[in-house]
Amino acid sequence: MAKPGLHALAWALAAAMIAALCGCNHKTPRTPTAAQPSPRNAADINVERLSAGEPDQWLTPGRDANGSYYSPLQDINAGNVGKLGFAWDYRLGTNRGQESTPLVIDGVMYATSNFGRVYALDAATGKELWKYDPQIDGQWARYACCDAVNRGLAAFDGRLFVGALDGWLHALDARTGRRVWKVDTLIGRSEQKPYTLTGAPLLAGDLIIIGNGGADFAGARGYVSAYDRKSGAFRWRFFTVPRNPA
Numbered sequence: 001m002a003k004p005g006l007h008a009l010a011w012a013l014a015a016a017m018i019a020a021l022c023g024c025n026h027k028t029p030r031t032p033t034a035a036q037p038s039p040r041n042a043a044d045i046n047v048e049r050l051s052a053g054e055p056d057q058w059l060t061p062g063r064d065a066n067g068s069y070y071s072p073l074q075d076i077n078a079g080n081v082g083k084l085g086f087a088w089d090y091r092l093g094t095n096r097g098q099e100s101t102p103l104v105i106d107g108v109m110y111a112t113s114n115f116g117r118v119y120a121l122d123a124a125t126g127k128e129l130w131k132y133d134p135q136i137d138g139q140w141a142r143y144a145c146c147d148a149v150n151r152g153l154a155a156f157d158g159r160l161f162v163g164a165l166d167g168w169l170h171a172l173d174a175r176t177g178r179r180v181w182k183v184d185t186l187i188g189r190s191e192q193k194p195y196t197l198t199g200a201p202l203l204a205g206d207l208i209i210i211g212n213g214g215a216d217f218a219g220a221r222g223y224v225s226a227y228d229r230k231s232g233a234f235r236w237r238f239f240t241v242p243r244n245p246a
Helices: 008-020 047-052 138-143
Strands: 103-105 108-112 118-122 128-132 154-156 159-163 168-173 179-184 202-204 207-211 223-228 234-239
Touching: 154 202, 168 207
Parallel strands: none
Antiparallel strands: 103 108, 108 118, 118 128, 154 159, 159 168, 168 179, 202 207, 207 223, 223 234
């Protein structure tokens, strides 16, 4: 369980900052410049790109379709790592726990923060391109066992998919941050059962798969749900507890 003081997003941002330092073998530090405009559209991810596992991209929370969590790039190595320096930072405006794994796609970093907020930054400079706030009731954090954290997002075909703490799954336009659709993933909302969404959604063909948190509390029953990637329409639900224990 991550402690609020261990800011995983800060570590991920720091890793991206290191990668942005192209002048690590010079005696004087170079100021990072903004990435050149990409000919691709924002988050232009398809099956071919996921299968290829492009080494200079971080397309999924696990980097590639196989979830290797490993970058094969060799620009930074044992010989020059000691010469790296600070590149940039971006203030999230919160002291709460951070557990997100950012994506880096064609020079843009997409990261999540508390409650399901999403940020798009220029990966070379840290300049904010846009940010998205799901505008949820902060009191929902009382249902979260381990702070109002969020662990990341999925990207495909120009859209980003993120779960907000209050149980709504959001699809965003990756270029503008505008919401395309949102869908309620919770059962028992009217009974105020203690469900949350903190995990990163997963892609499976034309579906977005999301598992809900909260089953470690009384009155909640663990389950996984699937939604149509394009429309958000509900497709199926699987209960990890096979029957109602009552």
